[in-house]
Amino acid sequence: MNSKVILILISLLFMGSGIFAQQQSSLIQITVKDSSDNTPLKDIVIKIDFKRANFSSSENGVHTFYLPQGEYGITISHLGYKTFRKRINVKSSTIEFSVSLINVAKELDEVIVNNQGGSGGNVSRQLLGVTPLSIKTIKKIPAMMGETDVLRGLQMLPGVTSVGEAANGVNIRGGTTDQNLILLDDTPIFNPTHLFGLFSIFPPDATAGLDLYKGGIPSRFGGRVSSVIDISLLNPSLDKFKATGGISLVANRLTIEQPIIKDKMAVLVSGRASYNDFFFKLGPPKLQNIRANFYDLVTKVFYRMNAKNTLTFSGYLSNDFFQTDLLGTISNVNATSTQYAYSTKNASVKWFHSFNSKLNIQTSAILTDYEPKTLLPELNSSNTVNIESGIVYKQLKSSLSYQPNDKHHFEGGISSILYSINPGKLNPGTSNSVNPITIPEERGLESSIFLEDEIALNRRVSLSLGLRYSHYMALGAATVRNYKPSLPLNDINVIDSTKYKSGEVFANYGGFEPRISFKYLLTDNSSVKVGYSLMRQYLQVVSNTTTPLPTSRWTMSNNYIKPQVSQLISAGYFKNSANNIYEFSLEGYYRSTENVLDFKPGADFVFQPFIETQTLQGKGKAYGLELMVSKKKGEITGWINYTYSRALNQINAGQGFGEQINSGNWYATNFDRPHSFNATVSISQGGHHEFGFTFVYNTGRPFTVPEGYVQYNEVKYPYYLERNNQRISDYHRLDFSWTIRNPSMTKKRWEGSWTFGIYNLYARQNAYSVYLKSEKTINAYQLTIFGSAIPSLTYNFKFM
Numbered sequence: 001m002n003s004k005v006i007l008i009l010i011s012l013l014f015m016g017s018g019i020f021a022q023q024q025s026s027l028i029q030i031t032v033k034d035s036s037d038n039t040p041l042k043d044i045v046i047k048i049d050f051k052r053a054n055f056s057s058s059e060n061g062v063h064t065f066y067l068p069q070g071e072y073g074i075t076i077s078h079l080g081y082k083t084f085r086k087r088i089n090v091k092s093s094t095i096e097f098s099v100s101l102i103n104v105a106k107e108l109d110e111v112i113v114n115n116q117g118g119s120g121g122n123v124s125r126q127l128l129g130v131t132p133l134s135i136k137t138i139k140k141i142p143a144m145m146g147e148t149d150v151l152r153g154l155q156m157l158p159g160v161t162s163v164g165e166a167a168n169g170v171n172i173r174g175g176t177t178d179q180n181l182i183l184l185d186d187t188p189i190f191n192p193t194h195l196f197g198l199f200s201i202f203p204p205d206a207t208a209g210l211d212l213y214k215g216g217i218p219s220r221f222g223g224r225v226s227s228v229i230d231i232s233l234l235n236p237s238l239d240k241f242k243a244t245g246g247i248s249l250v251a252n253r254l255t256i257e258q259p260i261i262k263d264k265m266a267v268l269v270s271g272r273a274s275y276n277d278f279f280f281k282l283g284p285p286k287l288q289n290i291r292a293n294f295y296d297l298v299t300k301v302f303y304r305m306n307a308k309n310t311l312t313f314s315g316y317l318s319n320d321f322f323q324t325d326l327l328g329t330i331s332n333v334n335a336t337s338t339q340y341a342y343s344t345k346n347a348s349v350k351w352f353h354s355f356n357s358k359l360n361i362q363t364s365a366i367l368t369d370y371e372p373k374t375l376l377p378e379l380n381s382s383n384t385v386n387i388e389s390g391i392v393y394k395q396l397k398s399s400l401s402y403q404p405n406d407k408h409h410f411e412g413g414i415s416s417i418l419y420s421i422n423p424g425k426l427n428p429g430t431s432n433s434v435n436p437i438t439i440p441e442e443r444g445l446e447s448s449i450f451l452e453d454e455i456a457l458n459r460r461v462s463l464s465l466g467l468r469y470s471h472y473m474a475l476g477a478a479t480v481r482n483y484k485p486s487l488p489l490n491d492i493n494v495i496d497s498t499k500y501k502s503g504e505v506f507a508n509y510g511g512f513e514p515r516i517s518f519k520y521l522l523t524d525n526s527s528v529k530v531g532y533s534l535m536r537q538y539l540q541v542v543s544n545t546t547t548p549l550p551t552s553r554w555t556m557s558n559n560y561i562k563p564q565v566s567q568l569i570s571a572g573y574f575k576n577s578a579n580n581i582y583e584f585s586l587e588g589y590y591r592s593t594e595n596v597l598d599f600k601p602g603a604d605f606v607f608q609p610f611i612e613t614q615t616l617q618g619k620g621k622a623y624g625l626e627l628m629v630s631k632k633k634g635e636i637t638g639w640i641n642y643t644y645s646r647a648l649n650q651i652n653a654g655q656g657f658g659e660q661i662n663s664g665n666w667y668a669t670n671f672d673r674p675h676s677f678n679a680t681v682s683i684s685q686g687g688h689h690e691f692g693f694t695f696v697y698n699t700g701r702p703f704t705v706p707e708g709y710v711q712y713n714e715v716k717y718p719y720y721l722e723r724n725n726q727r728i729s730d731y732h733r734l735d736f737s738w739t740i741r742n743p744s745m746t747k748k749r750w751e752g753s754w755t756f757g758i759y760n761l762y763a764r765q766n767a768y769s770v771y772l773k774s775e776k777t778i779n780a781y782q783l784t785i786f787g788s789a790i791p792s793l794t795y796n797f798k799f800m
Contacts, residue, residue: 025069026068026090026095028064029095030074031062032044032061032099033101034081034103040059040060070090071088071089071090072087078101082634122576123521126462126517127215127216128570129589130214132210132212135148135204138153140682140690141680142692142758143759143794144790145792147199148204149199150200154212154229155170155678156694158626159643160212161673163768164769164785168196172214172227174624174671176226176541179564179566187347187366187368189201190391191370194294196322199251203272204253205244205270206298207231207232207233215533216515216517217515218464218515219467220399220466222470223536223539225536233268233298234300235268236259236268238263242256242257242798242800243256245796247794248793249792250276251272251273251276252272252274253270255268263304264303264305265303268302269297272297277290277292290324292322295319296317297318307354309352313347313350316346319342319343320341321340323339324337334378335376335377335378335385341372341375342370344370359400361399363397366394369392370393371389372550373387378431385428387426387427388425388427389554392419393417396415396416399411399413407455414449415447416447417447419446421442423553426607439609440609442474444473444538445473447470447472450466451466452464452515453465463519468513469512469513471509472508472510475502476500477499479499479609481494481612482494482495488654488658490613509538509557509563512534514533515533518530525577526576528572529574532567533567541555542611542614558612561615564594565594567592567593569590570588570589571589589624590622596649597615598649600613601720602658617651618649618653619649621666622647629641636681638680638682641677643675644675648672649661651664667724668724670724671701672702672724673700673701677698688742691738692737692738695735699727700729702726704720704725704726705726706720707720718778729766731767733764734761735758750799752795755793755795758789762789763789766787767783768784
């Protein structure tokens, strides 16, 4: 009897608890529809606090289930749609709300390719080897020390590498850093980095995006033989005030857009400054005297004069200062430190006139002034020895564009560029131990005319035909040596010299530069493209370092240094998924270059008035295969790519050790890295969190090791026979970033976010170079720029 009572009591207890739970539960009704057409969505997945929920569904998209009262995180997902996330507080007996899921196929592109060429631009774009990269995409890439970097973003693309973290530029499809034409709102940039390659000079908040041309280069571009990096600045807002900026441990930045005359005239001002080098004082003694800071300033004024005319002014100013205890090599200077100061001042004025909807003209005046300096403060003196150099670039150009219909676009134009180069000047100040030195100025005039015709022959076949003619004249005043024929160009073989007056022409070069691109549309989602380009370069850097320094010497073509001439053949296959979410591309290329410039064994460029005695010219070749897959839309976006490439030179200017490199055989360039793999992933968790990951792998670059050692007076000296005969260890790195936003701020005028990042997450000690040091014996040491994980924290904001 007692056992029956107990059994009844237990049953009533469980029944009572179930009744109590039912009384405390609330009815949840969620209506889920397509955001574009309000179609009810079935077969959805609902998760409550990451656990899948059971629910009933109706034909009109209403999904019903019960929840006990409390706070929950709800996730609603459906195949092909962006996931919806929300936190709800269940208090009342019934909760109803609607959810509109966004179809991923109809979402705006998140990565890489802008809407150039319309939907499926990867397939329909006429030129191959062209990558439009938006600043939005670049900002998703984890940044070193929290500084959004255009050049580091470029290095995540196939065919783009560098020699390491402290590289003063990028190498594109086997080209040197000076073979890239880098334009900031049409003004050329001769040094694209701050602090010897740690950061790029392009202010992220004032940059609209960039176009990378590494294959089919339009004929409107000239003067370089490898690639074009065309970076555009934002046009200021004509209707309302805007402000964006950020604060980090490295630099602080602020960008302001202010209408002056509403809908007609506005100005943009963007500034960035790094004055946080006081941290060096907190480090070990060997770092306490280092100083490193920079700033850059951008301004852009846009004026819409009327419906047919606009006027645009762009200005850019940057300055770097770096001080180290490592001393320079100028004889008789007893310096306490070496200071590097270099600046860029750019300006452009553009007038655009529209004759009608089909015909327009744009005329531009451009000025660039690049001034690197090396300063040597003397010991026990207030005097500073100053070493100066620089480039002044002046250009006038005009282009006419005619587009009679959607299938035909014609463009033509003319350009004239005046170069003035200061190769080097030593100003000793009040020092009595150093004599002043001035290397004569180099001047040259480059003129060109170009035509482009892009036409769709039918639905599947289209052509881009371009022709450029460039002509270069080396201008006096100049003194040109005459050397003994068929003998090395050196001081011993000088016969006499010829002097030319100011403005007198003493060397002429020029020729046609055809550019051809063919596209065949296989299906609506796939195409093949073939291209050919010939390019000429009259301006180049001479350097005997791994990567040219900001203070490296620039020189013009003359009687002995011929212009570089490059021919590029490329082909590719492109395919998009049916909804343009995924893109696939496979490109191959082969480039041959005449008159590549390299340095003689033991070359010394310091204050050398006759640079031809220190350089050699020969042939170069580069070839490669690039594979890339990208996901452009959805919560998870990004891309992976693999490149196999080679970059080789052959220098055989004559008989003898000093006239050949590696006995006249082909040898790997400093930036020859056969295997390259990059991966970038961005994970967006609603409007609150965004995670970014990048992984980079490159084959180690070549470097030179001695063949042996010679001992003299008990001192060992290395001797070298082959250049770039070994490779440093392979490079790989993983980066991470986490951006936190407050969703409640998205509809307010002020929006703020925090980004936490870790550069080199697993603290890989990647080798930058290997150097020899004479101690009791000669020992080899590996130089690493970043040998540990580097955390960063940045606060970004915008006000609209």
